[in-house]
Amino acid sequence: MSVKILIPTPLRPYAEKNESVQFDVRTVGEALDLLTGRFAELRQHLYADDGRLRSFVNVYVNDEDIRFLQKEKTPLREGDIVSIIPSIAGGLL
Amino acid sequence: MLRLHDELAQRIRSHGEVCYPHECCGALLGRGDGPEREIVDLLPLENRHGESPRSRFAVSPEDFRRAERFARERGLDLVGWYHSHPDHPALPSEFDRAHAWPWYSYVIVSVAQGRAGQISAWRLDDNRSRFTPDRLETAERSAA
Known part of the structure; x- marks a missing residue:
């Protein structure tokens, strides 16, 4: 299944400045494995030390958050778009 | 160096005053991949932190995607985020650091007793420290 992965601006410096990449994969997990295999520096920004996706990282397939699908086992179909969306938060305390 | 036109700085201040005593937040749209960056437009967003909007802000993934689309349609990049610190200085907190991303510009405006004051700009180091x-x-x- 050929799918496109969109890389947000703050992570592009770790992905040779690519805005997106295309992979032939069957699940979100496979897509992220290939992505971090190709761009090793991305791994530290997407995954915590325990190997799980960081809580500050959201992954969407088209318009759906994978947390509400099958997480990294979410199947992909031809033409799907996988978006990596950094969680944006902060505050004075 | 972050170039922020007076008009945009004023819009950030006004947003901070309107939202006071809550924190305001919004997206910074502009150009510049290196150390020099120019902010060309803003997209004010709703603070989605449901529990503590007086001391925290959050941007929903939907608003994030809207901001990226808004930037792309204008030939700009989503280069950072602004937020206010009600009755606190325009200095990033530990919570700000823990939730920040490298590369983005972060602009903070202090709002004291409802009046916006100092504005500061920051970037997180690559190692997030x-x-x-x-x-x-x-x-x-x-004038163009």
Whole structure:
């Protein structure tokens, strides 16, 4: 299944400045494995030390958050778009 | 160096005052991949932190995607985020650091008793250990 992965601006410096990449994969997990295999520096920004996706990282397939699908086992179909969306938060305390 | 036109700085201040005593937040749209960056437009967003909007802000993934689309349609990049610190200085907190991303510009405006004051700009180091102050250059927008 050929799918496109969109890389947000703050992570592009770790992905040779690519805005997106295309992979032939069957699940979100496979897509992220290939992505971090190709761009090793991305791994530290997407995954915590325990190997799980960081809580500050959201992954969407088209318009759906994978947390509400099958997480990294979410199947992909031809033409799907996988978006990596950094969680944006902060505050004075 | 972060170039922020006076008009945009004023819009950030006004947003902070309107939202007081809550924190305001919004997206910074502009150009510049390197150390020099120019903010060209803003997208004010709703603070989605449901529990503590007086001391925290959050941007929903939907608003994030809207901001990216808004930037792309204008030929700009989503280059950072602004938020206010009600009754606190315009200095990033530990919570700000823990939730920040490298590369983005972070602009903070202090709002004391409902009146906006100092604005500061920051970038997170690549190893996420600390914020470095970014020199903020404000100027009137030149006529195109």
